[in-house]
Amino acid sequence: MSANATIIGSVTRQPSAEDLGGLATVDVLEIRADLVGEVDLDELRAHFGGRLLYTLRSRSEGGAGPEGGHEREERLLAAAAVYDLVDLEAQRDLYPEILDQIPPQSRIISWHGKRPDLAALEARFAQMSSEAAHLYKLVSFAESPRDCLPPLVLLHHLDRDDVVAFAAGEVATWTRFLAARLGAPVVYGAVGKPPGAPGQPSIRRLEEDFGLPELPPVRRLFGLVGHPISHSLSPRLHNMLYHSLGIEHLYLPFDVPVFGDFWLDVVETGSLHELGFPLSGLSITSPFKEIALAVSGAASPLAERIGSANTLVRTTRVWEAETTDPDGIRGLLAWHQIDPAGRRAAVLGAGGAGRAAVFGLGIQGAAITLVNRSPERGRRVANDLGVAFLPFEEFDPGVFDIVVNATPLGSLAGDELPFDPEAMAPHGVVIDLAYLHDGPTPVVEAARRLGRTAIDGREALLYQAVPQFRAMNGVAMPIDLGRRILGLEASGSDE
Numbered sequence: 001m002s003a004n005a006t007i008i009g010s011v012t013r014q015p016s017a018e019d020l021g022g023l024a025t026v027d028v029l030e031i032r033a034d035l036v037g038e039v040d041l042d043e044l045r046a047h048f049g050g051r052l053l054y055t056l057r058s059r060s061e062g063g064a065g066p067e068g069g070h071e072r073e074e075r076l077l078a079a080a081a082v083y084d085l086v087d088l089e090a091q092r093d094l095y096p097e098i099l100d101q102i103p104p105q106s107r108i109i110s111w112h113g114k115r116p117d118l119a120a121l122e123a124r125f126a127q128m129s130s131e132a133a134h135l136y137k138l139v140s141f142a143e144s145p146r147d148c149l150p151p152l153v154l155l156h157h158l159d160r161d162d163v164v165a166f167a168a169g170e171v172a173t174w175t176r177f178l179a180a181r182l183g184a185p186v187v188y189g190a191v192g193k194p195p196g197a198p199g200q201p202s203i204r205r206l207e208e209d210f211g212l213p214e215l216p217p218v219r220r221l222f223g224l225v226g227h228p229i230s231h232s233l234s235p236r237l238h239n240m241l242y243h244s245l246g247i248e249h250l251y252l253p254f255d256v257p258v259f260g261d262f263w264l265d266v267v268e269t270g271s272l273h274e275l276g277f278p279l280s281g282l283s284i285t286s287p288f289k290e291i292a293l294a295v296s297g298a299a300s301p302l303a304e305r306i307g308s309a310n311t312l313v314r315t316t317r318v319w320e321a322e323t324t325d326p327d328g329i330r331g332l333l334a335w336h337q338i339d340p341a342g343r344r345a346a347v348l349g350a351g352g353a354g355r356a357a358v359f360g361l362g363i364q365g366a367a368i369t370l371v372n373r374s375p376e377r378g379r380r381v382a383n384d385l386g387v388a389f390l391p392f393e394e395f396d397p398g399v400f401d402i403v404v405n406a407t408p409l410g411s412l413a414g415d416e417l418p419f420d421p422e423a424m425a426p427h428g429v430v431i432d433l434a435y436l437h438d439g440p441t442p443v444v445e446a447a448r449r450l451g452r453t454a455i456d457g458r459e460a461l462l463y464q465a466v467p468q469f470r471a472m473n474g475v476a477m478p479i480d481l482g483r484r485i486l487g488l489e490a491s492g493s494d495e
Contacts, residue, residue: 003215006186008053009203010196011036019192020047025213026203028053028085030188032196033075034065041082053108054079055087061112062141062168062197068092077101087137090128104132112139112168118150125154125163135162135186139197142167145256146265148175155182156275170230173199174223174252177210181218181250182275209236211243221277222472223252225262225292226285230255233437233458233486234283237465240485247473250277259288263295267319281472282312283465289323289352296321306359307384308352311468322471324464325353329360329404329431331463332455338429340402341365346395348418349406350374350381353433357404358385366402371395397424404431410443421447421454429453433460438487458486 009026011019012035023029030053031039044052056075057063066072076093080086080102088094088102090111109128116124121138128136142148151165152175164184166175176199180187189203189212190196206212224234230253238251256262266272272279284292289308293299296309297318303309309321333340345366347357358368362385369388372378382389397403397419409418410432424430424447432443435457440448447454462482469477480490 004213005180005184005215007203007206007213008186008188009191010188010200011039011191012194012196013192014039015044015191017047020044023048023050023191023203025207026050026189026191027213028186029191030055030087030196031083032057032063033079034058034063035196051084053085053087054083057087057112058089058092060091061089061110073098080106085134088133090124094131099131105134107131107133108135108137109133110137110139112141114141115143115147116140116150118153121150121154121165122157125158133162135164138163138165140167141198142169142172142175144258144265145171145254145262148172149266149271151175152178152182152275153271155179155184159183161185168197168199170199170228170255171257173201173230174254176201177250177252178221178272178275178277180212180215181277187212208240210239214243216243217248218250218277219248220280221250221252221272222281222283223254223279224283224285225254225256225259225288227255227257227287229253229285231437232285233435233461234285234465237462237482237485238469241469241477241482242473244481245475245478247475249280249473254282256288259291259295278314280314283468284310284312286351286353293321295319302326302359306352306355308355310352310356310464311471313471322468323352323356324467324471325356325460326360326363326464327467328433328460328462328464329357330364331466332431332459333364335459335463336429336453336455338402338453339364343367343401344369344399345402345404346371346390346397346400347404347406348372348392348395348409350378351406354404354406355381355385357406357431357433358387361402361404362387369400395419397421397428399425400428401425402429402431404433405443406433408434410434410441415442417443417446421450421452424450424452426451429455431455431457431460433457435461456488458488462486462488 006027008028010030012032028051034057056065087108148167166179189206190200242249293309299321303321303323311322312319345361345368348371350372370382371390373392375391379389430447444454483490
């Protein structure tokens with residue numbers, strides 16, 4: 001049976017009716033008064049029926065509010081008269097004049113600080129919990145994977161239902177989701193932009209990528225490792241498949257600036273296993289596909305041949321490396337009934353995605369040219385793969401039947417496009433391996449306006465995930481379900 005988390009929505013700007021209209025899963029609305037100022041509570045309560053939390057985060061703890069003094073005390077006490085909950089900072093607000101007027105059931109006692117070890121966090125909690133409160137909140141700002149672990153270990157040791165502890169920062173977003181599995185009763189999410197803290201996910205992401213507020217049982221962890229990865233749809237795809245298929249797994253986003261730090265401090269130490277959640281498999285994305293192959297204990301012949309891996313699966317002995325990226329190209333071509341045999345194909349980009357695209361096209365008989373901005377790297381990779389090479393400035397899309405964009409160029413509005421779609425042959429096909437959450441990239445959009453066949457990178461993501469999902473979970477992915485999760489047209493059959 002699933003438990004449920006309490007979702008606290010953080011408001012960092014004057015809320016609009018649109019902001020307040022999509023909060024069906026939010027139980028508590030946090031007004032960040034240090035950022036928003038004071039709000040019209042009558043208007044707020046007219047649109048939101050849950051509890052209201054007043055937070056005046058000080059500058060010392062990552063906010064913009066006063067450090068102390070009369071103004072801070074006056075604002076907190078005024079809020080206590082009209083809000084359901086008030087956030088009190090342990091280092092500046094726990095004195096009689098405030099505590100006498102804010103009852104324990106209305107207090108959230110909080111602390112935000114930099115990179116403490118476990119002993120420091122335990123001492124901090126002992127000091128905080130000397131005062132009664134509805135909830136105790138401890139947040140450490142993380143700069144590396146190692147910094148992410150102490151708050152989770154604290155939760156594991158305390159085993160209480162009135163403590164939330166996690167690490168803040170893009171590198172630590174994943175700790176928020178695991179904290180909820182370790183007893184933290186609440187999860188914070190952003191209502192609009194900017195978020196309330198670095199790495200705070202949006203309410204929509206909590207719902208669509210992680211299925212919150214539901215907390216079904218979790219027996220094993222999987223995840224995506226790359227940098228940056230906040231745009232990735234992989235957590236949504238895997239977690240929603242788990243939910244639909246009743247698989248007791250959780251897929252986390254590991255944003256890792258330095259792969260070696262994550263590997264040594266999180267993976268090799270077995271820290272997550274000690275918390276009761278063994279890490280059993282990883283999807284690898286840019287820029288770590290080559291080093292993922294290097295750290296593996298065993299690798300498939302294809303991964304060895306390409307020189308990179310996008311999948312690591314833990315066996316009883318070692319981490320095994322595989323690359324399923326070529327399946328992404330093959331699967332989307334099959335879906336669109338495009339046979340690349342004998343056709344000329346250009347692959348733009350000599351990174352891991354480009355090399356995998358070369359293989360995906362090559363094993364189906366295409367005549368391939370690798371195109372790259374750096375001639376030295378491009379020629380070396382092309383020579384390794386046994387294909388032709390062309391410098392970027394000499395590339396003419398009009399002489400190719402298929403063009404694969406394996407670079408990030410042109411993936412966002414306003415970006416320079418990697419090539420001019422108008423120069424493509426009328427029968428030309430463009431495959432953009434980059435993707436957006438809610439629609440086609442500018443490259444795909446421009447090509448479609450011109451009547452060309454253009455394939456969205458979400459399809460490549462899906463089809464490379466098909467063998468990856470089986471390797472990680474031991475069951476086949478229902479293809480149409482995966483397509484629907486990613487917002488793609490489905491066939492009506494899951495064969």
